[in-house]
Amino acid sequence: xxxxxxxxxxxxxxxxxxxxxxxxxxxxxxxxxxxxxxxxxxxxxxxxxxxxxxxxxxxxxxxxxxxxxxxxxxxxxxxxxxxxxxxxxxxxxxxxxxxxxxxxxxxxxxxxxxxxxxxxxxxxxxxxxxxxxxxxxxxxxxxxxxxxxxxxxxx
Numbered sequence: 001x002x003x004x005x006x007x008x009x010x011x012x013x014x015x016x017x018x019x020x021x022x023x024x025x026x027x028x029x030x031x032x033x034x035x036x037x038x039x040x041x042x043x044x045x046x047x048x049x050x051x052x053x054x055x056x057x058x059x060x061x062x063x064x065x066x067x068x069x070x071x072x073x074x075x076x077x078x079x080x081x082x083x084x085x086x087x088x089x090x091x092x093x094x095x096x097x098x099x100x101x102x103x104x105x106x107x108x109x110x111x112x113x114x115x116x117x118x119x120x121x122x123x124x125x126x127x128x129x130x131x132x133x134x135x136x137x138x139x140x141x142x143x144x145x146x147x148x149x150x151x152x153x154x155x
Contacts, residue, residue: 008089013096015089029062031093032105033076034086035130039109041080042126043118053115057108087133094134102136106144107151 008017015026036057040050051073058069080086097105109130113123131141 008092010096015093017089026089026093028093028096028101029058029064029072030076030079031090031097031134032061032108033058033072034080034090035105035134036108036112037073037076037080039123039126039130040112040115042113042123043120044122047116049116050112053112057111061104061108090133091135097134099140102134103140103144103147105134106131106136106141107148110144110148 008015010016013027017024017026033054036054037046040046040054046054054073055066055069058064058072059066062069064072083089094102106127109127113119113127130136136144
């Protein structure tokens with residue numbers, strides 16, 4: 001007998017998906033890591049500088065040790081490689097994000113795009129796709145750009 005698929009459910013802010021090998025859990029940390037990887041891969045590869053920037057951003061944003069950040073990014077890379085259509089999962093997860101968190105994510109995406117010194121058109125397009133996936137409004141994107149450039153001037 002074929003079992004009916006179980007609808008994903010939230011337990012607090014964690015999305016739980018039942019699989020044949022057991023439950024898979026996804027949270028906002030995974031969401032951020034997956035979006036960073038998604039955008040960094042926009043030009044076909046992830047440079048060493050982009051990898052370092054992603055590790056730094058994840059560590060600082062979530063107050064994780066470098067090993068935890070690396071494991072999170074590796075999981076995101078693996079899941080993106082295994083399931084290129086991860087957008088529906090990411091869209092589900094985005095419902096737990098506040099407007100401020102969405103702006104923070106947009107700033108982090110810009111930082112990853114700029115990390116290797118190349119502002120690649122394909123990466124910028126992936127940022128637009130990521131923004132659509134997690135429903136970042138045009139106003140929030142504008143605020144993120146202003147914040148990013150203000151940080152670049154000041155720092």
